[in-house]
Amino acid sequence: MTARDTANPSKPLVLVVEDEAALATMLRYNLEKEGYRVAEAGDGEEALTMLAERKPDLVLLDWMLPSLSGIEICRQIRRKPATRELPIIMLTARGEEGDKIRGLNTGADDYLTKPFSLPELMARVRALLRRAQPVSQKGQIAWGDITMDLAAHRVARGGKAIHLGPTEFRLLQFFLQHPGTVFSREELLDAVWGPDIYVEPRTVDVHIRRLRKALNCDTETDIIRTVRAAGYALDNEDAA
16 A cells, blocks of 8 residues: 555545546545545455455445455455454446345445446445444443443453553554544544644654553464564454
């Protein structure tokens, strides 16, 4: 992915899997205009490679693609625990009811027939991303055996209170809001400390260690995954 794709990591990342260059460009323009980050894949193999490198927040998936069809990509996404809940909107020229049912049965969350209305597509993207957010109306985040009360500034794991400093609290909140996504030290600095504050990237390692120590208590499973030469992620595979 380019630097353009990874800027402002707090913004949702949409992976556009589309082999028609003009349509992919139009989708990128309109998604970025709405405030999303965008990554692009021109065929099925490239899409799976990008998904393995970094989990997006939503996938816009064309049905008819070189190398692998959108249907097969959808199946593979749903087979893997880390991407099983990833929102998918399928885009296709196949408008028959049977095709739509097949796409939805394969695991797509939504289905739009080409040519489609851009305002309608953007509305569906917003709706799917809202439903995918782990934050409840009460200002709480629940993930696996971890609960975070944003209003009371409290964290618990397995019902046991966890005491975190302000930075570790913000770091965990960011991870909980983006489970499974790998973030570099620089991206975490921008999202948690802020782009206007100068902190050494290695400072992130110190706070990751503190967060791990508080969450694990030497007995619990470590949920913070270190990805060599890439960064850190909240491991999504064992979440309930």
